[in-house]
Amino acid sequence: MKFYMRSWRTILFLFVVPLFIENGLSYSLAQAESDVHGVAIVSMDAPLNASIGKKVNIEIVVGNEQKTKVATIxxxxxxxxxxxxxxxxxxxxxxxxxxxxxxWNTEGLKEGNYRIHAVVEKIPGETDVDDNVKHLEVVLVR
Known part of the structure; x- marks a missing residue:
């Protein structure tokens, strides 16, 4: 009985597990190749701390990952x-x-943490949209 259990586990490990790994890997590679890149928020910057009532500059760099001209919002x-x-x-x-x-006009706001959210709309056919959004936090003080 012990030999049978060891043999069964060995067969499972040697034949079945590699089959799942191979299929899963090839699926992941195929999926990565099929992602269509479009536009992206390359970077987003603002001061970590700012004074209430002052204007705060929010800098965003938007990039085109396509080999053709694109339009987005x-x-x-x-x-x-x-x-x-x-x-x-x-x-x-x-x-x-x-x-x-x-x-960003901070006049009238209270002290605290504020999350700034930037998003570029996806372009037609774009499937890789994870890089279309960025966030940062600014702490407003008196």
């Missing part, structure tokens, strides 16, 4: 207040990037 908002900091249509040449700076 960039929207930047403050999560806690729902305030739209900026929104505009962007045209990017093939494999180009563009830096956009918005000035």
């Amino acid at each position: 960039l929207t930047v908002t403050c999560h806690e207040t729902g305030q739209q900091i900026g929104r505009e249509a962007i045209n990017l040449e093939a494999s180009a990037s563009r830096k956009i700076v918005y000035s």
Whole structure:
């Protein structure tokens, strides 16, 4: 009985497990190759701390991962207040990037942490959208 159990486990390990690993790996590779890149938020920057009532510059670099010209829309908002900091249509040449700076008016806000959310709308056919969104946090103080 012991020999039978060892043999069964050996067969499972030697034949069945590699089959699952191989199929899973080939599926992952095929999926990675099928992702269509489009536009991306390359970077997003703002001061970590800012004074209430002052304007805070939010810098975003949007990139085109395509080999053709694309158009998209960039929207930047403050999560806690729902305030739209900026929104505009962007045209990017093939494999180009563009830096956009918005000035966030913090007048009337309270002390605390504020999450800034930036998103570029996906372009037709784009399937890799994980890089279309970025967040950062700004601490407002008096």
